[in-house]
Amino acid sequence: MANEIYASSNPGPADMLVGAIASRNARLLLGSRFSLRNAPWLVNLGQDLIGLSASGNLQIGLVSLGGTDLMSSVAENASISNTSVTTDQATCTPADYGLAREVSDKALRRDPTGLFDPMSLAMDGVASAGMTLTSLLAQELDGLTQVGTTGADFTHDTFLAAQFALEQALVPGPYAALLKPKQFNDWQNDLESRGGLTQWRPASADMQMLRGEGYKGNYNGIDIMTSGLVQSANSGADWAGAMWGVGCVGYLEEAQGPANPAMVVLLEVAGSGGVVIRVELSRNSKGRMTATVTHYVVGTCVIEAARGRTLISGQ
Amino acid sequence: MSHPTAEGGEEVVINAAQAPNVHAHPPSTPFTLLCHPEHWDVFLTDQGAEVLPRLKRLPHQPGVAGVEQMTLGDGRIVGNPMRAIAAMRSKGWIELPTDMPIVAFGSSYRGYVHRYQGTRGAIHLERWCRLYKVGTSTHRSDDRAGYHAFLRQIRDRFLDGGPEQGIAEAMRANLTRELGRAKVSAGRSAGAAAAVDVLAKKLEAFKRLDAPRSSLHRPGDAAPPDEAEAMDPIPNATPGTSLATLLGGKP
Numbered sequence: 001m002a003n004e005i006y007a008s009s010n011p012g013p014a015d016m017l018v019g020a021i022a023s024r025n026a027r028l029l030l031g032s033r034f035s036l037r038n039a040p041w042l043v044n045l046g047q048d049l050i051g052l053s054a055s056g057n058l059q060i061g062l063v064s065l066g067g068t069d070l071m072s073s074v075a076e077n078a079s080i081s082n083t084s085v086t087t088d089q090a091t092c093t094p095a096d097y098g099l100a101r102e103v104s105d106k107a108l109r110r111d112p113t114g115l116f117d118p119m120s121l122a123m124d125g126v127a128s129a130g131m132t133l134t135s136l137l138a139q140e141l142d143g144l145t146q147v148g149t150t151g152a153d154f155t156h157d158t159f160l161a162a163q164f165a166l167e168q169a170l171v172p173g174p175y176a177a178l179l180k181p182k183q184f185n186d187w188q189n190d191l192e193s194r195g196g197l198t199q200w201r202p203a204s205a206d207m208q209m210l211r212g213e214g215y216k217g218n219y220n221g222i223d224i225m226t227s228g229l230v231q232s233a234n235s236g237a238d239w240a241g242a243m244w245g246v247g248c249v250g251y252l253e254e255a256q257g258p259a260n261p262a263m264v265v266l267l268e269v270a271g272s273g274g275v276v277i278r279v280e281l282s283r284n285s286k287g288r289m290t291a292t293v294t295h296y297v298v299g300t301c302v303i304e305a306a307r308g309r310t311l312i313s314g315q
Numbered sequence: 316m317s318h319p320t321a322e323g324g325e326e327v328v329i330n331a332a333q334a335p336n337v338h339a340h341p342p343s344t345p346f347t348l349l350c351h352p353e354h355w356d357v358f359l360t361d362q363g364a365e366v367l368p369r370l371k372r373l374p375h376q377p378g379v380a381g382v383e384q385m386t387l388g389d390g391r392i393v394g395n396p397m398r399a400i401a402a403m404r405s406k407g408w409i410e411l412p413t414d415m416p417i418v419a420f421g422s423s424y425r426g427y428v429h430r431y432q433g434t435r436g437a438i439h440l441e442r443w444c445r446l447y448k449v450g451t452s453t454h455r456s457d458d459r460a461g462y463h464a465f466l467r468q469i470r471d472r473f474l475d476g477g478p479e480q481g482i483a484e485a486m487r488a489n490l491t492r493e494l495g496r497a498k499v500s501a502g503r504s505a506g507a508a509a510a511v512d513v514l515a516k517k518l519e520a521f522k523r524l525d526a527p528r529s530s531l532h533r534p535g536d537a538a539p540p541d542e543a544e545a546m547d548p549i550p551n552a553t554p555g556t557s558l559a560t561l562l563g564g565k566p
Contacts, residue, residue: 096384152510156500196500
């Protein structure tokens with residue numbers, strides 16, 4: 001047992017929430033809080049597919065139908081031979097994630113802010129689920145075909161090179177780019193000094209606006225986001241952001257099983273396959289402790305790597 | 316309540332100021348590095364510009380890229396990457412043994428993953444990154460030269476000494492194009508002006524690759540095929556023609 005919230009220990013009301021004024025002064029610590037859950041540039045595999053195997057793997061087949069193969073000219077009276085369907089496969093394997101916050105009765109009754117109220121902690125659990133998904137996605141994005149080069153700052157040319165590469169590879173939109181804040185700042189810095197056509201683009205000015213982490217705006221029809229969860233590459237020399245079109249990466253939220261009578265369910269968030277995030281209360285009456293426990297089963301995968309580019313630039 | 320995590324340790328929030336060897340750094344899972352015959356980059360090293368493998372890091376994070384969740388006998392939860400690695404192998408990736416001998420910061424180690432204790436769980440980094448504390452804050456130092464030596468080791472052991480000619484050509488064409496674009500923009504962009512220098516240095520790397528392919532073979536390897544007999548993928552190129560000549564440079 002560790003990290004329970006007691007009235008007498010840190011963190012707890014005695015240390016951080018003294019007096020009524022505390023209710024106005026409790027603030028969130030700095031952290032990465034931009035979630036990509038339900039973002040339109042990601043494929044929510046739960047919406048399209050069912051059939052998770054008992055071992056927990058979902059196989060996603062990719063096929064060359066819909067006009068991928070052209071017809072052949074045929075001679076009169078000639079037999080038309082079969083054209084094979086080209087296939088590829090991606091696998092998504094959801095895994096169990098959870099978060100528990102346990103608060104003593106004394107801490108709860110002496111908390112003037114409501115921060116440790118079970119519903120407040122339930123909302124924290126739901127937010128944490130979104131961040132967990134975002135973290136998994138950020139780890140998927142290294143290893144696509146690379147644009148940019150190690151040790152060099154991110155410039156507008158890097159951005160354009162990725163856009164051109166995707167367009168050349170016939171990747172349909174919408175496109176999105178997820179950058180480490182340092183990558184975005186380097187790009188901003190470059191845009192700031194650009195002349196020519198770029199300086200007159202309203203989007204160039206828009207990119208200079210301070211918005212904090214998360215959605216930064218749209219450039220050339222590409223939605224730009226930043227996240228502190230973007231991973232490093234080349235043993236810490238670089239950041240590995242990415243630009244991708246729909247169909248490149250996806251996620252699967254496995255539905256929670258039906259709630260059983262022993263559960264005290266506080267909050268449920270519906271997803272495509274049913275309830276995907278469940279928050280329940282767990283009561284230890286003898287210890288006078290209440291835990292708010294959030295459950296989430298999620299996996300991510302690269303569905304078709306050719307639809308994305310890893311954006312490499314120096315740290 | 317604390318619980319075992321995929322990072323391989325208990326998630327116990329510790330006051331970093333009170334624990335000298337505990338770092339306030341985001342937790343991360345163990346990982347496997349992979350190389351691919353088509354994934355290269357040009358690194359500026361102590362030996363100039365070099366074409367070296369660009370490694371992919373597969374985190375053993377359950378739920379990512381097909382990594383499965385597995386509970387060990389002692390209750391620890393770990394990511395089992397076997398199926399994910401098998402899937403990546405089918406796409407041409409080659410996994411680097413996690414116990415391979417390496418040199419970092421002048422010392423020899425077996426394995427490229429190093430584990431630190433973090434305030435919110437274990438931290439796993441490449442051996443060439445070192446976390447250290449100054450007061451209560453955590454800083455990082457890097458052994459770039461050691462990492463580059465490791466990449467050379469990977470290149471020679473797993474990737475036949477260098478990229479295939481077609482890939483090297485495509486890389487050079489890309490860099491040349493980027494350099495051209497940066498030169499055009501250099502007058503009106505500080506970032507592009509800086510990129511001109513970097514890209515020009517990086518293009519130097521391809522001069523090494525212009526050496527006859529046979530020189531890239533390690534001693535003891537089977538003799539390379541006679542260049543005159545090898546199929547030449549470039550129309551109108553004669554055997555022995557250097558890459559520079561083909562792309563319009565001086566032979």
